[in-house]
Amino acid sequence: MAEKRILIVDDEPNTRKGLAKMLEVWSAGRYQILQAENGQEAREIIEKDKIHLLITDIRMPEITGLMLVESLKNAGKDLVVIIISSYSEFKYAQEAIQLGVKNYLLKPLNRQKLIEAVEQALVDEERIERNGVIEKVIDEHLFHIEVKNDQTRLPIKEACQYINEHLNEPLSLRNVSQSVHLNSSYFSFLFKEQMNVTFSEYVTRKRLQAAKKLLMCTDLQIADISAAVGYKTDKYFIKLFKEHEGLTPSKYRKNV
Structure with a gap:
């Protein structure tokens, strides 16, 4: 089983499953693609497993994508995040940037743009992880x-x-x-x-x-x-x- 994990969070089953299928084909076994239908389920997965990339919808019942990212950040889990949304209002993008979100993609998703965003986010995750290793070693x-x-x-x-x-x-x-x-x-x-x-x-x-x-x-x-x-x-x-x-x-x- 692949050691690196990508978590997709979306309350719309068709969107979530479609994204998962798209990334599974692209990944070809290099990454484990996990799914959660809401913020609470996502939190439980993140508590249990190390997640290398979080892809979350912005509008979800009870816990929105931005609320999820903020709560994880407050808990010391500074994940690499891509936000997906049907809404292009500037206030959402602005808040996402303030939370350190790597990319903000609008639905309907373009496959090529999604893959490019995921690849760049994973490069950023590798760099952050390397820096974390260096910090642990340095006296x-x-x-x-x-x-x-x-x-x-x-x-x-x-x-x-x-x-x-x-x-x-x-x-x-x-x-x-x-x-x-x-x-x-x-x-x-x-x-x-x-x-x-x-x-x-x-x-x-x-x-x-x-x-x-x-x-x-x-x-x-x-x-x-x-x-x-x-x-x-x-x-x-x-x-x-x-x-x-x-x-x-x-x-x-x-x-x-």
Whole structure:
């Protein structure tokens, strides 16, 4: 069964079934096409399954399309949405835009325009999902440190580059300071002064960020990920990961 889902919400059975048939032919099994006859049924489906694109009629009894979109937004479910309507009044389009609706199509629907709107909406959904993944991986503290790194002097910039290129290898204060031709003590002082974080904390944060990417984007075993980011034992890696992230690498992978 296709993992991506498109939900069509319309109280008119013929319109709803016609749209579903149109998208099923276009999809050719790439997407699961779901249907709901009203806003309440749509909410129940969205609570149960992840929906990648919502296509909803604007005029429906009790819960209108715009009310449905607004309630989902208030609940933190910021879906990619296409509104379909028999009404072309500007106030509806204006409200839809304010709610972040991707497209507003008028009935009777033109097949080509519908498919184009759906394809563009799914491209937008992929981009949003990718950005969501990036946000989950990024260490905000590390991000701000590295923004500041743009103003640091050359030896520390070179040290950070060396660390990034050798994360899977032993990284001691001694060998990194030697790579930039500085005394260890002076290098440690300079690093903390310019980066506002100790050398060891920086290395740990870089390794754990790299580990999070591997946990999310690969099927590698925890032991392999541990080795890939420079830890000799997965036991120590798991302990460190839990201290920083609040959960084990396995639970992190499952949750995100």
